[in-house]
Amino acid sequence: MLFPYDTDAPIYHWPIATVGLIATNVVVFFGMVGASLPDLEPWILQWGQGWQPVQWVSSRFMHAGLGHLMGNMFCLWGFGLIVEGKIGWWRFLAVYLGIGVSQGMIEQTMMLGATAGGSLGASAAIFGILAIALVWAPANEYSCVFFLFIGLWFRPIYFECTVRTLATFALVLDLLILMLTILATGSLAQSVGTAMLHLMGAAIGLVVGVVMLRKGWVDCENWDIFSIWAGRNRSETVDVDTLRDTSAPALPGELVRQRRQSALQQIRDILADGQAVLAYRAHQRMQRTLPTWQLPEREFFQLIAGLLKQRQWSEAVPAMVEYLREHDQHAIEVRLKLALILVEKEERPVQALRVLAKIRAETLTTKQRELYSRLQRKAERLKRDNPYEPVADDW
Numbered sequence: 001m002l003f004p005y006d007t008d009a010p011i012y013h014w015p016i017a018t019v020g021l022i023a024t025n026v027v028v029f030f031g032m033v034g035a036s037l038p039d040l041e042p043w044i045l046q047w048g049q050g051w052q053p054v055q056w057v058s059s060r061f062m063h064a065g066l067g068h069l070m071g072n073m074f075c076l077w078g079f080g081l082i083v084e085g086k087i088g089w090w091r092f093l094a095v096y097l098g099i100g101v102s103q104g105m106i107e108q109t110m111m112l113g114a115t116a117g118g119s120l121g122a123s124a125a126i127f128g129i130l131a132i133a134l135v136w137a138p139a140n141e142y143s144c145v146f147f148l149f150i151g152l153w154f155r156p157i158y159f160e161c162t163v164r165t166l167a168t169f170a171l172v173l174d175l176l177i178l179m180l181t182i183l184a185t186g187s188l189a190q191s192v193g194t195a196m197l198h199l200m201g202a203a204i205g206l207v208v209g210v211v212m213l214r215k216g217w218v219d220c221e222n223w224d225i226f227s228i229w230a231g232r233n234r235s236e237t238v239d240v241d242t243l244r245d246t247s248a249p250a251l252p253g254e255l256v257r258q259r260r261q262s263a264l265q266q267i268r269d270i271l272a273d274g275q276a277v278l279a280y281r282a283h284q285r286m287q288r289t290l291p292t293w294q295l296p297e298r299e300f301f302q303l304i305a306g307l308l309k310q311r312q313w314s315e316a317v318p319a320m321v322e323y324l325r326e327h328d329q330h331a332i333e334v335r336l337k338l339a340l341i342l343v344e345k346e347e348r349p350v351q352a353l354r355v356l357a358k359i360r361a362e363t364l365t366t367k368q369r370e371l372y373s374r375l376q377r378k379a380e381r382l383k384r385d386n387p388y389e390p391v392a393d394d395w
Contacts, residue, residue, distance in 0.1 A: 001071055001147045004078030004166060009140035010221065011085035012270055012282055017093040018080030022073045025122060028061045029069050045104055046118045047111035056104030057097065062120040072122045078144075079129040082137050082163065086218050088273070095208060099128030103201045111192065119197060127174075127198045128205025130167050135209035136220045138164035139228055174198045219262040221289070222255070256290060263290075267299060276306025280315050297327040301334075308337065313345045321395055335359050336368060338395075339375050349382035350389040 032040060045059035046052060063069040084092035103124040111117065139162055146157045177195040185191050212218045213226070222232045232255065263286045270279040280303055286293040295303070300323050307316040320338045324331060335355055342352035356376055364372055383389075 001067070001074065001149070002144060002166075003074040003147070004142040004144045006143040007078070007082055007137075007140055007163075009082045009085065009137045009163070010282065010285055011081065012266055012278055013085055013088040013273070014275060014278065015077075015081050015084045015089075017089040017096070018077060018084050020089075021080070021093075021096065021122075022076060025061050025063070025069065025073060025076075029063050029066075032062065041118075044118045044120045045108060047108065048114035048116060050112065051105075051108060053101075053105075056101045056108070059104060059118075059120045060097075060100040060122050060125055063122070064120060068121060072126055075130070076122060076126050078142060078166075079126065079133045082133045082140070083129050086136060086220070087212075088269070095132070095212075096125050096129060099201055099204050099208065100125035102204050103128070103197070106200060107192075107197060123194070124197045124201030127170070127201035128208065130170060131202040131205035132209035132212075133163050134167040134171075135206065135213060135225050136218065137223060138162065138167075138225045139223060142166055171199070171202055174202075219266060221259065221263075256292065260286075260290060260293060263293075264296070264299070267295070267303075271299065271302050271306060274306065276303055276310055277312055277315055279303050280307065280319055294326065297329050300327060301330050304334065304337075313341055317341060317346065321392075325394070332359060332363065332368065336371055336375070339379070340371070343375055343379050343382065347382070347386075348389060348391075349379035349386070351391045351395060352379045353383065354391055354393070355395050 040062070043055065043058040043062060045055045063072065080092065080096075083095070087095070100122070107119065107124075141160050141162050143160055144158070144166070146159070148155045148157060174195040178191060178193075178199060181191040181193060181195065182188055213220065213224055220227070263282065267279050267282050270282060283295050283303065286295075300319075304316060304319050304323060307319055317338065320334050323334055324338075335358065339352040339355045342348040342355065352375065356372060356379070359372065361369065361372065
């Protein structure tokens with residue numbers, strides 16, 4: 001059993017919907033335990049009984065056994081992490097359910113002439129998400145663990161592989177199974193089974209992923225499958241001097257401008273969702289990939305305020321230091337707050353005094369002056385216990 005538990009793909013949204021879907025599937029599964037088949041049949045996707053729209057949804061939350069459930073939920077986590085991480089929870093939920101409902105409708109339509117049979121499970125929708133991840137992030141990597149079971153003994157095997165490798169393996173395996181089934185039965189209609197249903201979901205997901213990419217509804221930062229084929233992803237590492245050279249082709253500079261604008265809008269959306277840590281990580285990623293990247297003052301101050309509200313001190317301190325190097329509109333408030341954290345949370349009084357030394361006391365309001373004096377006194381007192389604290393002069 002394979003579990004892709006982590007990825008290096010940029011995650012701009014917490015996987016709220018992915019976790020919610022996993023929890024719902026688990027609750028439904030254990031709620032089914034002990035139920036008789038006649039009680040469950042109305043919720044399983046039935047063949048040969050006409051259209052049953054409710055079953056297009058309900059069957060996606062039902063599983064035939066614990067192994068079936070675990071395999072699907074492990075894959076839902078891995079691929080949902082990437083897709084939801086790019087588009088947010090409500091868009092992801094709409095895409096996931098849309099794929100599941102569409103595949104259920106097509107499947108039930110194909111099997112209107114059947115006399116018996118049906119299907120259940122989340123795998124068709126998950127294969128749709130798999131196909132989207134393949135289009136949007138083929139070169140990103142997964143950290144995976146494979147659980148090797150031999151009787152009562154099992155061994156976890158850890159490895160890394162790209163999204164392209166994992167998704168292609170799954171799709172090719174199902175394609176081979178489908179081809180062998182067709183050869184064995186001699187009929188496509190008689191070959192409807194797990195492999196075909198998986199591939200149906202993947203085909204729907206492939207269309208959705210390409211359409212969303214082409215319409216600009218998702219920003220893959222030039223690491224989608226089409227950009228990689230065209231080599232556009234390499235333009236992200238273009239040197240600053242090349243960008244400033246007026247004799248250089250205009251395309252890389254234009255790509256950088258578009259990338260900067262798209263990233264800024266993403267960070268604004270993340271901040272609007274109240275996810276300051278993710279916004280800060282997105283900002284840091286852009287610093288690594290775009291040499292001319294700079295977060296505007298308004299968004300930067302919002303980012304710091306969000307980190308402070310969530311008590312993310314380890315993230316807030318370097319963010320405030322960076323803000324002070326690049327902006328000065330709210331420099332006094334940021335310096336006072338930085339000194340407060342250094343004194344009361346980080347126990348770095350010497351560094352706090354360096355931060356306070358760059359504030360002109362006459363520019364402070366009465367309330368700010370009181371805080372300034374209190375922090376200065378406390379830092380001087382704590383400094384006696386650790387006078388040799390290493391400090392940075394440019395804070």
